[in-house]
Amino acid sequence: MKLSEIKEHLKQVETVTFELENGGFVPEHFHVTEVGIISKNFIDCGGTVRNEKVANFQLWDANDFDHRLKPQKLLNIIALSEKVLGMEDLEIEVEYQSETIGKYELGFKENHFVLLSKQANCLAQDKCGIPAEQLKENTKTACCTPGGGCC
Template sequence: MKITELKQSLAGLTAINFKLPDGRYLPAHFHVTEVGLVTKHFIDCGGVERRETVANFQLWEAGDYDHRLAPEKFLHILNLSEKILGHEDLDIEVEYQQATIGKFGLAFDGQDFSLTAKQTACLAQDACGIPDAFAVLPQLQVACTPGGGCC
């Protein structure tokens, strides 16, 4: 999801709900504690220099059970963050504390926001000699059995 999509989604809401990939909802008293610009400058395993930039939101919950973030307030926070984010329509990454800080993508189904699972991948498969078939298998999440033809 991009910043403009988030702003458009907030416009028609009366409440904000975030759902984890397992279907559980974040407690209604969550806070948006940060909105930031994160740039990752790196070299992949094939030696290619790369940059990725995202808008990063940090969601957090405290013991203030009466707290509710209204859509208008979240939109106000997003507008204030333009000082940092600029006006580029960036992809959004969400951080949420679990056993460790989890990083998620963001989607909207018309009513709720969903924290979506993010995947790692080799960006230089040709340089590493990884055949396409092996790169796809972890994402399929298929249980292979001896003689089943998938391994």
């Protein structure tokens, strides 16, 4: 989901609610502790230089039961981020604490947002030497492991 999409959804909902893929929900008293831009410059396992940039939202369960984030408040935080940080209409990545800080893609279902698990994938599939069928079966396993063929 892009920044422009979350803003449209926030204009339509009465509450800001995040569902986890397992059907549970982020506690309703969560805080958005960060809205920012994350830039990642790297070389993939095939030697290609890559640059990625995402809008980052960090959710935190503060055990602060007296507050609830309203849609307009989140819209105001996003607007300030756009103004001060020059945030573009980027894809959103959400960080949320479970066993460790997880990174999620963002979806929308009915009247709430959904945290969608991100999966690792080989970005240099044409150089891995692993058959395409096997890459599809092993989307959680990167090809750049010892003996993987692309490093």
